[in-house]
Amino acid sequence: MTDIPAPLAATTPKRTAPPSPAKEVWLSMRANKGAMLGLIIIVLLFLVAIFANILAPHSPIEQFRENFLQPPAWVEGGSWEFFLGTDDVGRDLLSRIIYGSRLSLFIGSIVVTISLALGIGLGLVSGFFRGVTDIGVMRLMDIVLSIPGLLLSIVIVAILGPGLINAMIAVAITYVPHYARLARASVMSEMSKDYVTASKVAGAGNLRLMLREVLPNCMAPLIVQATLSFSTAILDAAALGFLGLGAQAPTPEWGTMLADSLKFLQSAPWVVTFPGLAILTTVLAFNLMGDGLRDALDPKLKT
Amino acid sequence: MLRFLLTRVSLVIPTFLGITLLAFTLIHLVPGDPVEVRVGERGIAPARHAQLLHEMGLDRPLWQQFLSYVGDVLHGNLGISLITHRPVLDEFLTLFPATLELALFAVLFAILIGLPAGVIAAVKRGSIFDHAVMGISLTGYSMPIFWWGLLLILTFSVELQWTPVSGRISLEYFLDPITGLMTVDSLLSDEEGAFSSALSHLILPSIVLGTIPLAVIARMTRSSMLEVLNEDYIRTARAKGLSSRRVIGIHALRNAMIPVVTVIGLQVGTLMGGAILTETIFSWPGIGKWLVESIGRRDYPALQGGMLLIASLVMGVNLFVDLLYGLLNPRIRHRR
Numbered sequence: 001m002t003d004i005p006a007p008l009a010a011t012t013p014k015r016t017a018p019p020s021p022a023k024e025v026w027l028s029m030r031a032n033k034g035a036m037l038g039l040i041i042i043v044l045l046f047l048v049a050i051f052a053n054i055l056a057p058h059s060p061i062e063q064f065r066e067n068f069l070q071p072p073a074w075v076e077g078g079s080w081e082f083f084l085g086t087d088d089v090g091r092d093l094l095s096r097i098i099y100g101s102r103l104s105l106f107i108g109s110i111v112v113t114i115s116l117a118l119g120i121g122l123g124l125v126s127g128f129f130r131g132v133t134d135i136g137v138m139r140l141m142d143i144v145l146s147i148p149g150l151l152l153s154i155v156i157v158a159i160l161g162p163g164l165i166n167a168m169i170a171v172a173i174t175y176v177p178h179y180a181r182l183a184r185a186s187v188m189s190e191m192s193k194d195y196v197t198a199s200k201v202a203g204a205g206n207l208r209l210m211l212r213e214v215l216p217n218c219m220a221p222l223i224v225q226a227t228l229s230f231s232t233a234i235l236d237a238a239a240l241g242f243l244g245l246g247a248q249a250p251t252p253e254w255g256t257m258l259a260d261s262l263k264f265l266q267s268a269p270w271v272v273t274f275p276g277l278a279i280l281t282t283v284l285a286f287n288l289m290g291d292g293l294r295d296a297l298d299p300k301l302k303t
Numbered sequence: 304m305l306r307f308l309l310t311r312v313s314l315v316i317p318t319f320l321g322i323t324l325l326a327f328t329l330i331h332l333v334p335g336d337p338v339e340v341r342v343g344e345r346g347i348a349p350a351r352h353a354q355l356l357h358e359m360g361l362d363r364p365l366w367q368q369f370l371s372y373v374g375d376v377l378h379g380n381l382g383i384s385l386i387t388h389r390p391v392l393d394e395f396l397t398l399f400p401a402t403l404e405l406a407l408f409a410v411l412f413a414i415l416i417g418l419p420a421g422v423i424a425a426v427k428r429g430s431i432f433d434h435a436v437m438g439i440s441l442t443g444y445s446m447p448i449f450w451w452g453l454l455l456i457l458t459f460s461v462e463l464q465w466t467p468v469s470g471r472i473s474l475e476y477f478l479d480p481i482t483g484l485m486t487v488d489s490l491l492s493d494e495e496g497a498f499s500s501a502l503s504h505l506i507l508p509s510i511v512l513g514t515i516p517l518a519v520i521a522r523m524t525r526s527s528m529l530e531v532l533n534e535d536y537i538r539t540a541r542a543k544g545l546s547s548r549r550v551i552g553i554h555a556l557r558n559a560m561i562p563v564v565t566v567i568g569l570q571v572g573t574l575m576g577g578a579i580l581t582e583t584i585f586s587w588p589g590i591g592k593w594l595v596e597s598i599g600r601r602d603y604p605a606l607q608g609g610m611l612l613i614a615s616l617v618m619g620v621n622l623f624v625d626l627l628y629g630l631l632n633p634r635i636r637h638r639r
Binding site: 150152154239242243244279284288 | 317318320322325327329332333334438442444445446447449450451453454456457461538572573575576577579580583594595598603606610613614617618619
């Protein structure tokens with residue numbers, strides 16, 4: 001009786017517990033090739049950022065006086081010492097790009113954290129209390145949204161003064177309305193559910209209701225939005241750097257590196273090519289993963 | 304319909320007032336002496352300082368200052384540029400056609416390529432073409448356009464010398480600004496070759512500015528088409544024996560277009576943001592370049608007025624799209 005006929009085996013399905021939510025997301029993500037590619041690039045980026053001081057062949061700000069604008073290794077005149085070539089003051093491009101990954105990931109994390117915290121706070125309060133508070137907060141968000149993001153951030157930086165910290169604050173402010181609207185919409189749909197009434201009846205206070213009961217059920221769309229705005233944050237901060245309003249030289253921020261090398265566009269195209277490629281790859285990786293996460297977590301948001 | 308129109312329009316008023324308040328607050332937040340910030344000079348003599356303070360009304364309470372600012376804005380008085388000493392509104396209106404022309408060509412480029420690409424990708428779902436469209440559009444969406452512009456200049460202007468590097472038209476042509484749109488003005492003038500010169504100057508900037516809208520339109524068209532193609536009436540149309548070209552081209556596309564049109568309308572903000580970068584790279588004499596230069600020159604009145612005008616513009620276009628949407632789709636109009 002060791003070999004059971006196939007039809008018989010099929011009639012007695014094995015009962016398994018449904019997969020946990022986290023596992024379900026992971027399974028759905030794994031089926032998505034693009035999302036996995038994005039995830040792999042992101043993991044690599046984080047590794048590069050963490051081990052930058054081991055991986056980078058040189059210091060990002062050390063100037064090699066004999067090697068101004070040296071082309072990459074595979075071009076005539078290049079050397080393996082400076083794999084991607086050097087910039088106009090003789091700094092190793094590869095090392096600068098490696099150290100730049102630290103900055104970009106740092107910018108992305110800080111911007112997302114600030115905007116997520118502010119947005120969730122405003123959205124929760126708005127959706128929870130409704131009424132005048134809601135109208136006031138949402139009108140304010142409409143105002144911020146009616147100004148193109150990049151324009152608002154350059155105006156804020158123009159007032160606060162150029163620099164990496166101010167650029168991050170400026171970019172973060174422009175993202176707050178997106179989170180606030182998302183959080184408010186989910187809070188409102190959760191508020192009408194039975195479990196909220198039940199915990200109200202059980203005597204839960206407003207704060208507990210908001211933070212312990214309602215908020216965890218609103219996280220899915222917020223997580224998706226956070227991943228997607230990680231990429232736009234890197235892009236916008238780089239744009240500010242490119243306009244000379246973000247990180248200042250000699251900081252190896254990718255956008256700032258591009259701005260510094262504009263003069264050499266014709267004579268030394270590599271100083272322009274690689275920082276841009278680094279920005280594109282990073283942003284693309286986060287968008288790939290964000291798309292995958294959205295499909296996995298919240299099919300309703302699929303566009 | 305009238306009720307829908309009135310509600311939507313009345314919602315815009317507080318937002319407009321809010322933007323005005325924001326623009327008013329921003330110039331007050333600029334660190335430094337308020338008079339020096341507005342006059343653009345340092346070390347003004349105390350007597351003149353007091354006089355200017357009074358002349359500009361800066362000694363009045365804030366709420367009075369705000370009310371008179373709103374009054375000024377409604378009369379089209381947005382202040383005087385510190386650098387050119389011309390009214391900010393005049394500056395804006397002189398430069399705006401350049402940005403408008405660039406944006407129109409960018410949208411044209413985005414629609415001409417994005418729409419067919421999205422439709423074909425949806426019809427051939429799962430094919431190599433579909434994957435390619437989705438891959439390329441996600442790359443376009445992730446593109447740092449300031450770098451993309453530099454790459455295009457490097458390839459097509461420097462290496463191949465197919466297109467000019469910067470500006471709106473070759474220096475040999477001098478056209479009377481009739482509409483302010485170079486392509487139109489060059490057709491109106493009888494200078495030979497002016498039109499093709501204007502057009503060749505437009506190609507690269509429009510591609511750069513149109514890249515992100517192109518990606519958004521292609522993705523939106525694809526998903527909207529996919530949704531529509533699943534509807535019962537499409538099956539009915541097919542069952543009736545209509546050709547697949549007719550089913551897709553007329554029955555499906557028409558309904559799939561509604562969300563796409565909305566998305567195109569909502570790209571105005573993206574376009575204005577993108578114009579700042581595109582104009583800077585291509586030395587395109589429009590609003591975007593002017594704003595960036597105003598920051599460098601600490602021309603705060605120009606920055607303040609420019610921001611207010613752009614925000615109003617974006618708001619106006621969004622309202623228009625909103626109303627149009629209500630007109631096309633009665634379900635929106637009657638929703639409460």
